[in-house]
Amino acid sequence: MAGRDSGGTGSGNRSGGDDFDWIYGSGGSGGPAGPAGGQPGGERNDPEPTRRIPVQRQQPLPPVRQHGATREPYASPTPPSWTPRRNPWKRPRTYVRLVIGLLVVWLAFLIAVPFFTWSKVDKVDYEPDGDRPGEQPGTTYLLVGSDSRAGLSAEERKALHTGDAESELTDTIMLLHTGDGPTTLVSIPRDSPLEIPGFGVSKVNSAFAKGGTPLLVQTLEQATGLRIDGYVEIGFGGLVGVVDAVGGIEICPKKRIRDRDSGLNVKKGCQDVDGITALAYARARKHDRNLSDLARVQQQREVVAAVGEKVLSPWSVVNPVRYWQLNAAVPDFFRFGDGMGPVDAAQWALAMGDPARSCTVPLAAVAGDWDEERAAQLFDTLAEDRTGDITEDLCTATGLAD
Numbered sequence: 001m002a003g004r005d006s007g008g009t010g011s012g013n014r015s016g017g018d019d020f021d022w023i024y025g026s027g028g029s030g031g032p033a034g035p036a037g038g039q040p041g042g043e044r045n046d047p048e049p050t051r052r053i054p055v056q057r058q059q060p061l062p063p064v065r066q067h068g069a070t071r072e073p074y075a076s077p078t079p080p081s082w083t084p085r086r087n088p089w090k091r092p093r094t095y096v097r098l099v100i101g102l103l104v105v106w107l108a109f110l111i112a113v114p115f116f117t118w119s120k121v122d123k124v125d126y127e128p129d130g131d132r133p134g135e136q137p138g139t140t141y142l143l144v145g146s147d148s149r150a151g152l153s154a155e156e157r158k159a160l161h162t163g164d165a166e167s168e169l170t171d172t173i174m175l176l177h178t179g180d181g182p183t184t185l186v187s188i189p190r191d192s193p194l195e196i197p198g199f200g201v202s203k204v205n206s207a208f209a210k211g212g213t214p215l216l217v218q219t220l221e222q223a224t225g226l227r228i229d230g231y232v233e234i235g236f237g238g239l240v241g242v243v244d245a246v247g248g249i250e251i252c253p254k255k256r257i258r259d260r261d262s263g264l265n266v267k268k269g270c271q272d273v274d275g276i277t278a279l280a281y282a283r284a285r286k287h288d289r290n291l292s293d294l295a296r297v298q299q300q301r302e303v304v305a306a307v308g309e310k311v312l313s314p315w316s317v318v319n320p321v322r323y324w325q326l327n328a329a330v331p332d333f334f335r336f337g338d339g340m341g342p343v344d345a346a347q348w349a350l351a352m353g354d355p356a357r358s359c360t361v362p363l364a365a366v367a368g369d370w371d372e373e374r375a376a377q378l379f380d381t382l383a384e385d386r387t388g389d390i391t392e393d394l395c396t397a398t399g400l401a402d
Contacts, residue, residue: 138179145172238333
């Protein structure tokens with residue numbers, strides 16, 4: 001202890017070296033220490049040296065690799081900021097996307113179904129060989145309602161009152177012309193006596209049985225001077241299927257009709273009917289002894305127009321069940337001419353749905369003989385696509401001059 005007290009003034013506590021510098025700190029270099037053994041004037045570099053304890057600085061640890069990822073050791077992950085999740089059904093854009101998605105699916109359905117249907121439709125070689133009328137403006141379609149019973153069972157033939165299963169005649173013959181002028185639908189009475197190439201003069205409906213569709217087309221082209229650009233054939237069952245697919249049609253007979261041969265029994269006035277009744281109405285003719293077949297062709301045009309109106313109604317497109325049933329009925333009962341595609345068939349259907357003019361070929365007598373002069377004028381206007389020039393005396397309901 002004595003050794004600690006000896007030495008120079010104010011510096012005795014450092015005579016033993018720097019052993020206690022870690023407690024008291026260094027007094028500084030040079031010059032006498034102050035009263036407290038520090039800097040001159042009693043001030044020290046560290047005012048409270050006894051309270052400072054040196055701490056050894058730790059070296060940073062190397063990064064730790066864990067589960068294939070490198071992270072800093074002992075680093076606390078930053079907690080994610082939490083935001084309440086919003087109900088997606090409360091967002092307007094959710095409904096917008098839903099509506100757009102449904103529209104896309106619906107459009108795909110509307111386009112795909114007709115093309116799928118068309119792949120199953122039977123095609124008919126209807127163009128005859130030999131000389132034919134040249135190309136003409138506008139488009140002329142031939143619609144044939146065949147009385148073929150092919151595909152109908154004995155029970156179905158009985159229910160439809162169709163009779164002989166071997167019949168191959170054309171109960172309905174119509175020419176539809178569409179172009180720049182008003183769409184015009186012309187009925188050809190099936191009993192009209194025309195020159196059938198290779199068979200002489202006979203009822204026009206027998207041409208179908210004698211030589212099939214090409215001979216019928218050749219007979220009509222020769223008699224009218226019109227070039228037939230498209231062909232559509234519908235059987236008995238087809239009319240029933242289409243009418244039922246659209247939910248029935250409305251007919252407006254001007255008097256009560258009871259026809260045993262067709263099975264028709266309807267009251268006077270407008271009424272909704274199903275497919276079987278519509279077929280009977282289109283076939284009935286003996287209820288009017290004065291007009292006979294001329295009354296029937298008017299009823300056929302009435303049925304065609306009513307079916308077209310239903311087919312083209314928005315509900316037939318909006319209702320997926322009706323749309324599917326309508327398309328599904330086509331392959332079973334319709335046949336189309338070779339060269340026609342789904343677009344051509346759609347154009348024909350649109351034109352059939354709303355003809356601006358509807359009449360019977362000009363006739364000289366109820367029996368079906370044509371009025372050659374008036375008939376030639378009518379067909380000339382069709383061939384030249386001048387349907388707007390057709391006068392009322394050329395286009396009458398019965399074909400007879402008023």
